[in-house]
Structures are given as structure tokens and as C-alpha cells.
Amino acid sequence: MTSKNKWLSTPYVLWSVMFIIIPLGMIFYYGLTDKTGAFTLDNITAIATAEHAKALWLSLLLSLISTLICFLLAYPLAMILSNMKVNQHSFIILIFILPMWMNFLLRTLAWQTLLEKSGVINSVLNLLHLPNINIINTPYAIILGMVYNFLPFMVLPLYNVLSKIDENVLDASKDLGAGNVYTFVRIILPLSIPGIISGITMVFVPALTTFVISTLLGGSKILLIGNVIEQEFTQASNWHLGSGLSIVLMIFIILNMIASAVFDKDGEGATL
Amino acid sequence: MEKELIQLIDISKSFDGQMVLDDLNLNIHENEFVTLLGPSGCGKTTTLRILGGFTSPDSGRIIFDGTDITNIPPNRRQLNTVFQKYALFTHMTIAENIAFGLKIKKKSKSYIEDKIRYALKLVNLEDYGNRMPGSLSGGQQQRIAIARAIVNEPKVLLLDEPLGALDLKLRQEMQYELIRMKNELGITFVYVTHDQEEALTMSDTIVVMNQGYIQQIGSPESIYNEPENAFVADFIGDSNIIPATMIEDKLVNILGTRFACVDTGFGRNKPVDVVIRPEDVNLVAPDQGAIQGVVTHLIFKGVHYEMEVMAAGFEWLVHSTTLFPVGKEVGIQVDPFNIQIMNKPESEDEEAVAIDI
Amino acid sequence: MKSTAKNIYTALIFLFLYAPIATLMVLSFNASKTRSKWGGFTFKWYSSLFRNDEILEALGNTLLIAFVSALVATVIGTIACVAMNSMKRRSRTVLMGITNIPMLNAEIVTGISLMLLFISMGLRFGLGTILLSHITFNIPYVILSIMPRMKQLNPSTYEAALDLGASHTTAFFKVVFPDLLPGILSGFLMAFTMSLDDFIITHFTKGAGIDTLSTKIYTEVKKGIKPEMYALSTLIFVTVLILLLLVNMAPAKKFRDVSERRKS
Numbered sequence: 001m002t003s004k005n006k007w008l009s010t011p012y013v014l015w016s017v018m019f020i021i022i023p024l025g026m027i028f029y030y031g032l033t034d035k036t037g038a039f040t041l042d043n044i045t046a047i048a049t050a051e052h053a054k055a056l057w058l059s060l061l062l063s064l065i066s067t068l069i070c071f072l073l074a075y076p077l078a079m080i081l082s083n084m085k086v087n088q089h090s091f092i093i094l095i096f097i098l099p100m101w102m103n104f105l106l107r108t109l110a111w112q113t114l115l116e117k118s119g120v121i122n123s124v125l126n127l128l129h130l131p132n133i134n135i136i137n138t139p140y141a142i143i144l145g146m147v148y149n150f151l152p153f154m155v156l157p158l159y160n161v162l163s164k165i166d167e168n169v170l171d172a173s174k175d176l177g178a179g180n181v182y183t184f185v186r187i188i189l190p191l192s193i194p195g196i197i198s199g200i201t202m203v204f205v206p207a208l209t210t211f212v213i214s215t216l217l218g219g220s221k222i223l224l225i226g227n228v229i230e231q232e233f234t235q236a237s238n239w240h241l242g243s244g245l246s247i248v249l250m251i252f253i254i255l256n257m258i259a260s261a262v263f264d265k266d267g268e269g270a271t272l
Numbered sequence: 273m274e275k276e277l278i279q280l281i282d283i284s285k286s287f288d289g290q291m292v293l294d295d296l297n298l299n300i301h302e303n304e305f306v307t308l309l310g311p312s313g314c315g316k317t318t319t320l321r322i323l324g325g326f327t328s329p330d331s332g333r334i335i336f337d338g339t340d341i342t343n344i345p346p347n348r349r350q351l352n353t354v355f356q357k358y359a360l361f362t363h364m365t366i367a368e369n370i371a372f373g374l375k376i377k378k379k380s381k382s383y384i385e386d387k388i389r390y391a392l393k394l395v396n397l398e399d400y401g402n403r404m405p406g407s408l409s410g411g412q413q414q415r416i417a418i419a420r421a422i423v424n425e426p427k428v429l430l431l432d433e434p435l436g437a438l439d440l441k442l443r444q445e446m447q448y449e450l451i452r453m454k455n456e457l458g459i460t461f462v463y464v465t466h467d468q469e470e471a472l473t474m475s476d477t478i479v480v481m482n483q484g485y486i487q488q489i490g491s492p493e494s495i496y497n498e499p500e501n502a503f504v505a506d507f508i509g510d511s512n513i514i515p516a517t518m519i520e521d522k523l524v525n526i527l528g529t530r531f532a533c534v535d536t537g538f539g540r541n542k543p544v545d546v547v548i549r550p551e552d553v554n555l556v557a558p559d560q561g562a563i564q565g566v567v568t569h570l571i572f573k574g575v576h577y578e579m580e581v582m583a584a585g586f587e588w589l590v591h592s593t594t595l596f597p598v599g600k601e602v603g604i605q606v607d608p609f610n611i612q613i614m615n616k617p618e619s620e621d622e623e624a625v626a627i628d629i
Numbered sequence: 630m631k632s633t634a635k636n637i638y639t640a641l642i643f644l645f646l647y648a649p650i651a652t653l654m655v656l657s658f659n660a661s662k663t664r665s666k667w668g669g670f671t672f673k674w675y676s677s678l679f680r681n682d683e684i685l686e687a688l689g690n691t692l693l694i695a696f697v698s699a700l701v702a703t704v705i706g707t708i709a710c711v712a713m714n715s716m717k718r719r720s721r722t723v724l725m726g727i728t729n730i731p732m733l734n735a736e737i738v739t740g741i742s743l744m745l746l747f748i749s750m751g752l753r754f755g756l757g758t759i760l761l762s763h764i765t766f767n768i769p770y771v772i773l774s775i776m777p778r779m780k781q782l783n784p785s786t787y788e789a790a791l792d793l794g795a796s797h798t799t800a801f802f803k804v805v806f807p808d809l810l811p812g813i814l815s816g817f818l819m820a821f822t823m824s825l826d827d828f829i830i831t832h833f834t835k836g837a838g839i840d841t842l843s844t845k846i847y848t849e850v851k852k853g854i855k856p857e858m859y860a861l862s863t864l865i866f867v868t869v870l871i872l873l874l875l876v877n878m879a880p881a882k883k884f885r886d887v888s889e890r891r892k893s
Binding site: 007008009010011012013015016019020021022023024026027030073076077080081094095096097098099100101102103104105106107108109110111112113114116118119120148151152201205206208209210211212215216226229230233234239242243246249250253257 | 635638639642643645646647648649650652653656664665705706708709711712713716724727728730731733734735736737738739741742743744745746749761762764765768822825826828829833842843846847850854858859862865866869870873
């Protein structure tokens with residue numbers, strides 16, 4: 001198409017400057033100033049205080065564990081799904097999108113009902129004479145909530161790359177003498193790296209920064225870094241501190257983005 | 273002929289209740305260049321995949337070098353395959369691709385390096401070892417796919433329409449390359465294609481297939497000159513296929529005119545089909561021809577003129593280096609040995625396909 | 630036996646994903662007001678739902694915001710895709726990079742950054758600020774679902790239309806637009822879904838006096854969720870499920886017919 005179309009990008013360019021770039025700039029402005037408007041690093045270094053460092057550490061720990069669990073659960077599932085008939089492609093994606101049509105706060109809350117002392121899960125465990133689980137209001141419940149909420153975002157990119165692997169390539173590997181394990185390690189796994197990276201990003205970032213899941217499943221005692229930031233804005237009204245902590249949070253997000261850019265040069269991992 | 277290397281015995285295969293191969297029997301000899309030729313859906317690729325071990329037959333046996341390999345998985349067969357769309361490992365360099373099979377066989381490093389060098393030389397891509405497959409052209413990728421297969425020293429190389437994705441000129445070059453490689457390596461090639469010209473150029477033996485059945489097996493010459501039925505005649509090259517009646521041995525009635533021919537053993541007054549290649553139809557002055565007609569179309573084809581002649585109610589396709597303008601009255605004359613007599617197809621299938629192609 | 634293991638594994642994962650949904654559906658018929666006790670079967674929450682003005686208003690807000698923001702995002706996103714297609718590679722990469730920011734950034738950061746912007750602009754928090762925020766995070770979904778189709782587009786068809794005498798505008802709407810339409814539609818649906826399910830960004834940009842379903846649920850968490858909420862989400866879910874099944878059945882069947890005619 002002609003270059004005359006270029007001016008058509010103006011609305012979107014203006015929009016992104018106004019609502020993406022400038023707002024990010026504002027976070028940096030607030031994060032690097034105090035209430036008088038003077039430059040300071042105090043809001044950044046505040047992350048080192050015991051309370052904040054503990055929240056960040058716990059957030060990193062829980063989100064990394066959740067990401068790992070999501071990966072371990074999703075990879076076999078994505079392999080099974082990608083081996084199914086081609087015509088189910090849209091149906092499979094649908095199955096993972098569908099739960100989003102029930103409000104995610106309610107879905108997460110439902111786990112309270114399921115996990116309660118005399119809840120559904122423990123009743124089933126009693127029936128099978130297995131020990132009960134009492135994880136509600138503990139970090140384990142938060143991990144469960146994270147895995148539950150973000151598992152689809154790990155499955156879909158993995159499913160996407162795995163179902164795109166040419167059947168002939170796998171046949172070629174076997175033709176050249178490779179067994180199933182060798183084919184998996186040398187062919188399937190390396191070819192699925194873009195999906196792995198994109199899946200990790202899509203689980204790790206929201207898990208690291210959530211304040212909802214910890215509020216709903218962790219009781220009020222467990223504070224994640226997301227909770228701290230949220231409170232600074234809604235209760236303490238210390239926007240400068242909240243912005244400073246957000247900058248710290250973004251460092252981890254940017255590290256993650258750099259890692260994915262390094263591994264996924266072609267941008268094939270983009271999904272949904 | 274050299275000794276038999278592969279025997280396919282009574283192979284049948286169906287997908288979703290649809291018969292793809294029906295009781296197929298085929299022997300392949302050592303050092304032979306065998307081409308499985310046919311339209312898409314004829315079962316040629318399925319046959320190749322059964323040989324490679326990627327598809328298992330519903331019934332029948334595959335004998336390789338005297339042993340039954342029907343239930344042996346592909347990674348333990350002494351065959352290697354060159355896939356239709358190359359199927360290179362895109363995350364590995366060219367050298368790593370070629371080394372793949374050798375590493376599995378735990379060959380020494382120096383052996384592998386020698387082999388990579390040898391294979392790249394064989395396919396004329398000596399300096400490409402460190403490149404990634406994505407940076408190569410289609411023709412180059414195809415050569416790498418061949419190199420990757422042959423370093424494993426298979427007794428048989430299976431090739432599934434390997435030139436299908438290449439343009440005409442490259443395809444012709446690769447045809448000569450393949451013949452050269454085959455002679456250099458001294459191994460058996462089993463080649464699948466739907467391109468009759470490719471088959472005629474390269475093969476020692478052509479197996480013409482249609483709808484899961486073998487229609488004819490023979491040398492390129494015999495397939496072209498003596499097609500056994502209308503399907504083969506129509507699929508290989510242009511031809512005039514005309515319904516006729518065999519009056520007696522060596523005499524056939526074509527469109528009401530008696531022609532001498534050389535075939536015998538069809539019986540008396542038997543309905544048959546005759547095949548006459550367009551280059552075998554001689555156009556002469558009207559009074560010298562056996563049948564008279566009028567030229568209706570004329571196209572210059574470079575080497576020859578292609579004409580259509582309406583004569584005795586049939587549109588004859590004629591190739592000739594002499595020009596006869598449209599509207600000119602001509603006579604048609606055919607030498608007896610250029611008239612190929614075929615039995616009428618017996619199954620409806622054969623007829624259906626003969627018409628629709 | 631191997632496939633049995635696979636089936637069991639798949640079934641367990643889907644049980645995990647859908648167990649909370651089933652729980653909520655069961656709770657919507659629970660006569661007891663507390664979540665943890667079964668008090669017998671009832672339809673009463675469904676009837677009281679339609680008399681609960683607060684919930685209905687939140688539902689209305691949610692649907693209005695989802696529809697308007699998805700629509701505006703689709704228009705801006707579609708135009709942006711057309712523009713980006715004729716851009717130089719470099720500027721396109723930059724713009725796509727910016728597009729990716731709301732997708733890759735944490736929602737809480739996007740939320741507070743917009744909140745800070747609206748405060749400094751002196752905007753009154755309410756429906757308007759929510760809409761601006763939702764459009765912002767919806768545009769990337771639209772762009773990312775149209776861009777792949779844009780790349781597959783054959784430029785010759787557009788030129789052919791011009792060659793046959795169509796104006797640039799006619800050529801676009803008659804030739805290019807129909808090819809993009811599936812991408813545009815799925816982008817719209819994606820944006821609609823994302824907006825509907827959003828809580829975090831709405832939480833920071835809504836201000837007092839207005840609620841969507843998400844924010845209403847969040848405020849109710851501490852005092853206890855009203856059972857009408859379960860009834861409403863069950864209704865929404867079942868409606869969507871039926872709609873999607875109807876839409877998906879037709880193309881899925883056609884696809885199957887084609888794939889059955891496999892090649893040799």
C-alpha cells in the first residue's frame with residue numbers, strides 16, 4: 001500500500017505517547033522525587049527496609065515456584081494437545097479462554113470453598129482415607145491461586161509452538177536413528193524455546209506483581225510486593241514511595257523482557 | 273538385473289475406512305533407481321512411508337535384504353529418507369544437521385568431520401557447514417537434506433517428491449545431480465513423484481500407480497512406448513486414445529478405417545483402445561492419408577508445431593515440424609508399429625480416472 | 630494404556646481449571662447464605678438478582694465499558710495496523726515495541742501509571758477514566774490479532790483492485806478489509822473479554838461512586854459475597870458457553886470434512 005497511509009498512524013502514536021509513555025514517565029518522576037518535588041533515591045532504596053525486602057523476596061519466591069509448577073504441568077499437557085487432530089485447534093484454545101468469562105476474583109474465591117477444612121477437597125480426601133490439607137491462608141494457597149490463574153498462559157504458547165513443529169522433522173529425526181527420548185531432547189525441546197520463554201514471561205510477571213491473589217487466598221497477613229505498592233496508593237497515599245517500589249518491580253520485569261528478547265529473536269513466541 | 277533388495281508383499285493400507293493401498297506387491301533391486309509415479313492420492317507416498325517405517329501397513333510384509341522388517345521402527349531401519357519439504361532441523365547448523373545420525377551411532381569426531389566434508393562436497397555446498405538452514409535457498413536446503421541422509425550410508429535412499437518445491441530450471445539441474453549421486457554412491461533410490469518427465473529422465477524402473485493399484489511397472493521406454501492401459505498412456509505424455517475394434521491379429525479398425533498394426537493375441541472383433549502418440553501421427557496430402565480431416569488449431573511450441581486435426585469425428589493431437597495452417601485439408605497416416613493396442617479398462621475406477629485427468 | 634494415562638492427565642488438568650467454576654455454579658443454587666454450608670437447593674438468588682439494583686448497575690457498567698472500549702480499541706488498532714504496514718521497518722519495530730509495553734508490563738504498574746496521569750491532568754475519576762484505561766490496554770490485543778493477517782496479505786490484490794479502476798478507499802474496503810475481518814473480529818472479542826475480566830487497572834482508575842462487577846466483588850470480599858453474584862456469573866458463563874458452542878460448531882465441522890480428504 002502507498003506511503004500516504006503513514007499519517008493514519010497518528011491517532012495511535014498520539015494515544016500511545018499520551019497513555020503509555022507519559023504515564024510511565026510519571027512513575028519515574030514520582031519515584032525519583034519526594035513530596036517537595038526534590039530529587040531523591042529514598043523511594044528506591046526503601047526496598048531495602050526489612051518489611052519491603054521481605055515482601056519482595058516472598059513475591060520472587062512464590063512467583064518463581066508458581067512459574068516452575070506451571071511449566072511442569074503445562075509442557076506434557078501441551079504435548080498431548082498438540083498431538084491431537086488439527087481440527088481441534090480452535091476448540092483447544094477456546095477451552096482455556098472460556099474460564100475468563102467467569103470473573104477471576106470469584107473463581108479464585110471459589111478455591112476458599114474448595115480448600116476449607118470441611119470443604120469439597122478434604123471430603124474427597126477423607127473418602128479416600130488420605131490426610132487432609134489445610135493450606136488456606138498460607139503461602140501454599142497463594143501458589144495454588146497463581147498456578148490456577150496463570151496456567152492457561154503457559155499452556156497456550158507452548159501448545160502454539162509444539163503444534164507448529166513439522167511432523168516431517170520428527171519423522172526425519174527417527175529416520176536418522178533417534179529414539180523418542182533423543183528426539184525430544186535434541187529436536188522438540190529446542191524448537192519449543194520461543195514458547196517456553198513466552199509462557200514463562202506470561203506467568204512470571206503477573207505472579208510477581210499480584211496483590212489480588214494474596215489478598216483473596218493468603219488472608220490479610222501475607223504481604224507481597226504488590227500488596228505493599230497497592231497500599232501505598234490506596235491507603236497510605238504515599239505515591240512517591242509506591243512509585244519508587246514500582247520502579248524496583250519494573251527492573252525485574254525488564255530483566256525478564258531482555259531474557260526473552262535474547263532467546264526469542266524472531267518474536268515467534270507472541271501468542272493469543 | 274541385480275539381486276532383489278526389497279520385497280513388498282500383499283501390502284494393504286486404509287485411512288478412515290478409505291482404501292489407499294490394495295494388495296500391493298513390488299520388488300526393488302539393488303542399485304536400482306525406482307520411481308513411484310502417479311497422481312496425488314494414488315498411494316505412492318503411503319508406499320514410501322511404509323518403506324520408511326512411518327506408517328505401518330494393515331496387512332502384508334516388507335522384506336529387506338532377506339529379513340522381515342514390517343515391525344521394525346524407523347530409527348532401526350537401514351533406510352534413510354529425504355522429505356518433501358526438506359524437514360531440516362532449523363535450530364541446528366548445516367554441519368549439525370548432517371552429523372545428527374552419525375552422533376546417534378556414536379561415530380568418532382574425526383569420522384563425523386570427514387563425513388560432513390565428503391557429503392557437503394557431494395552436494396556442491398562445501399563452505400556451508402556453519403550456516404543455518406533458514407539462510408539457504410530451497411534448492412540448497414534440499415541438497416542438505418540429501419547430504420544428511422546419505423552420510424548414514426543407507427542401502428536405500430527414499431525420496432518423497434524432493435524437487436516438488438523447486439522451480440523448473442533448478443529442478444532440471446537437480447535431476448542430473450541426483451543421477452550423478454546415485455551412480456557415485458551405488459545405492460538404491462526409491463523416488464516418489466507426480467511429474468512424469470522427472471520419472472522418465474531419472475529412473476531405471478517406473479512404477480505407475482493409481483488409486484492404490486500398480487498400473488504398470490517397466491523401463492521409461494516401455495512405459496512411454498507401450499502403455500498397458502489408457503490411464504498409463506494418458507498420464508505419461510500427450511497421446512491420442514481412441515476407441516477401436518481389433519478385427520484380427522495385426523489389423524485394427526480405428527474410427528471406421530482399417531489400420532495395420534503389430535499387436536497380436538487380442539482376439540477377433542474385440543473392442544480395444546488404441547494409443548497413438550502425437551509425434552507418430554503423420555500429416556500428408558489428403559489423397560495419401562488413410563483418414564481425411566481439417567486442421568482446427570495450431571500452436572507453435574518451439575521444437576515443433578502442435579496441431580489439432582478434426583478427422584472421422586475425432587480430434588487428433590499432432591506434433592510435427594512441418595506447418596499445416598488452420599483450415600487446411602490433410603490426410604492422416606500412422607505407421608503400424610506406432611499403433612499401441614490396449615485392452616479396455618475393466619474396472620470402473622480406471623475408466624473414471626482416465627476421463628478425469 | 631499409554632493413551633489412558635494421557636487422557637487421565639488431561640482430564641485432571643481440566644478438572645483443576647473448571648472445579649472453581651463448577652463450585653460457583655453450585656453455590657448459586659445454595660439456599661444458605663454462607664459459602665461453606667449447603668442449605669438446600671434454591672432458585673431464589675436468581676430472582677432476587679433482578680431486583681438488586683447495585684449488581685445490575687455494576688453489570689451495566691461492565692458491559693458498557695467492555696463494549697465501548699473494545700470498539701474504540703478495534704477502530705484505533707485497525708487503523709494503526711494499516712498504517713504500520715506501510716511504515717519503514719525501523720519505525721514499525723519501535724511502534725510494535727511500544728504496543729507490547731502494556732502486554733508485558735505488570736497490570737499494577739499500568740494501573741498506577743494511568744492513575745498518576747489522570748490525577749495530574751485533573752480529570753474527574755469515573756466512567757471516562759475507566760474507558761481511557763481499558764482502551765489503552767485493549768489496543769495491543771487488537772493489533773496483535775490483526776498484524777499476522779496483515780503480513781499474510783497479498784499486496785497484489787490491492788494493486789489489482791486499483792488496476793481495475795477502484796479508488797484507494799474502495800480498494801481498501803472491498804479487497805483488504807474482508808481479508809482482515811477475521812483478525813479484526815477476534816481482536817474485538819479478545820479486547821471485550823479482557824475488559825470484562827479486568828480488575829486491577831479498573832481498581833486504580835475508577836474513583837469512588839462507580840463500580841464494575843470486578844470492583845464490586847472485591848469490596849464485597851471482606852463482608853461476604855452476595856449469592857446473587859454467583860447467580861449472575863453463572864448466567865453470564867452459561868450464555869457465553871452456549872453462544873461459543875453455536876458459533877464454533879459450524880466451522881469446526883467444515884474443517885473436519887476438509888481434513889478427512891487427506892492426500893496420499
